Amino acid sequence: xxxxxxxxxxxxxxxxxxxxxxxxxxxxxxxxxxxxxxxxxxxxxxxxxxxxxxxxxxxxxxxxxxxxxxxxxxxxxxxxxxxxxxxxxxxxxxxxxxxxxxxxxxxxxxxxxxxxxxxxxxxxxxxxxxxxxxxxxxxxxxxxxxxxxxxxxxxxxxxxxxxxxxxxxxxxxxxxxxxxxxxxxxxxxxxxxxxxxxxxxxxxxxxxxxxxxxxxxxxxxxxxxxxxxxxxxxxxxxxxxxxxxxxxxxxxxxxxxxxxxxxxxxxxxxxxxxxxxxxxxxxxxxxx
Numbered sequence: 001x002x003x004x005x006x007x008x009x010x011x012x013x014x015x016x017x018x019x020x021x022x023x024x025x026x027x028x029x030x031x032x033x034x035x036x037x038x039x040x041x042x043x044x045x046x047x048x049x050x051x052x053x054x055x056x057x058x059x060x061x062x063x064x065x066x067x068x069x070x071x072x073x074x075x076x077x078x079x080x081x082x083x084x085x086x087x088x089x090x091x092x093x094x095x096x097x098x099x100x101x102x103x104x105x106x107x108x109x110x111x112x113x114x115x116x117x118x119x120x121x122x123x124x125x126x127x128x129x130x131x132x133x134x135x136x137x138x139x140x141x142x143x144x145x146x147x148x149x150x151x152x153x154x155x156x157x158x159x160x161x162x163x164x165x166x167x168x169x170x171x172x173x174x175x176x177x178x179x180x181x182x183x184x185x186x187x188x189x190x191x192x193x194x195x196x197x198x199x200x201x202x203x204x205x206x207x208x209x210x211x212x213x214x215x216x217x218x219x220x221x222x223x224x225x226x227x228x229x230x231x232x233x234x235x236x237x238x239x240x241x242x243x244x245x246x247x248x249x250x251x252x253x254x255x256x257x258x259x260x261x262x263x264x265x266x267x268x269x270x271x272x273x274x275x276x277x278x279x280x281x282x283x284x285x286x287x288x
Contacts, residue, residue, distance in 0.1 A: 003030075004045035006054060010061050022061075025070045029060055032074065067201040079125045082132060084155050089147040090122035091210045096268045097188060100241050100275050101129045103266065104184065112137050113183035117231065119172060119224060120144075120189040122210055124152030124165075127186065131161040140166045140182070142175050145209055172220070173227050182231055185238040187224060191246065193217040216249055225257060225278070232280040240276040247273045 001009075007026070011019045031038045033053055041047070049057070060073050069092055071077045077086040079093040080101050086092055112134035118127025121141040131139040139161070143149050149167050156162040168175040190213040192198065198211070213220040221242060228238055242250075247265050254263055258278065266275035 001048075001054060002045065003041065003047040003049060006049065006057070010058065013061065013065060022064065025064075025074065026057060026061065029074055030057060033057075068205055069201050072205060077125075080129045082129060082159055084123050084125050084128075085151060085158060086123060087151065088205060088207065089145070089151040091188075091206050093123060093125040096270075096274070097126060097241055099269055100186070100188075100239055101126055101133075103275070104130060104186070104239055105133045108134070113236075114138065115182045115233075116140070116184045116186070117176075117182040118142070119185065119187035120210070120220070121152050122148050122188070124155045126188060128152070128155055128159050128161060128165065130184075130186070131156075131164055132159050135164075138164050138166070140168065140176075142168045142170055142172075144169070144171045145207065148207070148210070172223055173231070176231060178230075180231060181233045181236070183233050183236045185228065185231060185236070186240070187221075187238075188241040189213070189220040189224060191217045191221060191242050217243060217245065218249055218253070221246070221250065221276075222253060225253070228278060229281050234280055237277060237279045240278075242274050242276055244272045244274055246276070250276075 007023060011023065014022050027038050027041045030036070030041055030049065030053070033056060034049065063073060064070060071086045071092040072088055075085065075087060077084050077093050080098045084093060114137060116127060116130055116137055116139045118124070118139065118141050121127050121143050124141055127139045127141045131137060141149065141152050143152070146169050149169055153167055156165045190209070190211055192211045192213065193216045194212050194214065196217070215222070221240065232238065258281070262281055263276065263278040265273040266277060268274050
């Protein structure tokens with residue numbers, strides 16, 4: 001069976017509105033498995049993939065129809081300026097998070113932070129992107145999941161920044177030492193209330209330990225904020241990605257915990273205020 005015949009046969013199983021996207025994904029997967037380029041596969045309808053490869057591709061399409069995310073099927077995900085290894089050990093990097101990374105990079109200009117901390121790092125997409133963007137910075141990655149940290153370590157090697165990255169396993173602040181200070185602390189912590197609805201592909205395939213947080217999705221971020229100033233340098237700040245609900249859900253907590261001038265919310269690409277910025281309370285005169 002040639003390539004064009006295979007695609008025509010398999011695409012009939014997908015809704016018409018999904019077929020163009022699915023063809024792009026299956027072309028990328030076929031390129032990964034065969035060593036051919038995606039551009040070649042886009043212009044070679046008579047190519048004969050072979051029965052073993054066709055079986056693997058059909059199996060991947062079966063899994064896609066069952067809801068398994070294409071990022072896991074492909075094994076990688078573009079994020080910001082780089083490509084990250086991606087599998088079920090960690091959450092799939094989201095486009096919205098690229099905006100947070102970009103905002104941090106722009107904030108520093110030609111004065112990169114010396115030490116950064118990425119809590120709940122997952123695949124490492126935030127912390128490792130910053131390590132790649134700031135070649136003189138040292139980054140500490142932490143997560144409660146050793147599987148996620150193993151994946152982050154593989155991505156550190158892939159991006160060529162492993163010599164400037166320290167990886168520690170532990171629950172939030174537990175794996176840090178008293179007296180450690182960071183110029184920038186980031187986190188995309190678990191923030192989904194267990195009763196909230198999630199898309200089936202997310203709820204079924206992505207790791208629950210990285211998704212769910214008790215107390216209406218506030219338990220993890222409250223634990224982080226309660227000790228945040230213990231780990232910030234006087235000029236330091238923190239940047240968090242949360243849900244569209246948290247500006248409201250955290251309102252009273254933030255008002256009680258911080259002075260109003262010490263934090264603000266920023267919008268994602270859709271204009272939803274989900275990025276929380278908090279500045280060290282040790283330096284009230286910091287220009288923001």
